[in-house]
Amino acid sequence: MAYYKATDSKCEQFQRYLEKSKVLDILTKVLVAFYEEPEKPNSALEFLKHHLGATSPENLEIALLHLELAEMKEKYEAVVEENKKQSKACSA
Template sequence: MAYYKAVDLKRKQFWRYVENSGVLDMLMKVLVALYEEPEKPTSTLDFLKHHLVAATPENPEIELLRLELTEMKEKYETNVEENKKLKAKLAQYEPPQEEKHAE
């Protein structure tokens, strides 16, 4: 009997957590949107994923990280180009591989 009370208590705590964190409201909104959809989507799971992602507020840190990623990609491309140019320049001054082995 004590086992059932412990399970019931855990279940109630979980539902309180889900309600207080806003997950339940978010799920209900998405399910209502699905219900009100005039033409039901072929993939319900994709519909839910799309609407849940669209409903989450954008974190300012995420936007900063996206900008930083874009800058790093640009720097990377610049460095790759510079590396190619420097290798070509270096190749002009180095003797060919066959001459190195002959020495």
């Protein structure tokens, strides 16, 4: 059993490292973007490489900004809808 505890500890440390360095956030955002892609690309690997900025560090930052923009647009639309519902409820 001691072996499993040591492994769990290493896994937990590695997971905390990935969380602290934002790797999990970046991977999650890219995978969500891939999932939400209306037309799936022929090469999933190329899609991931492109969105992770495999060609240059600047591309990664741009891809993250695009993902963040998409998230903000979704939040904005949700707030607009919520405001419309509240406006209708107040006027009724």
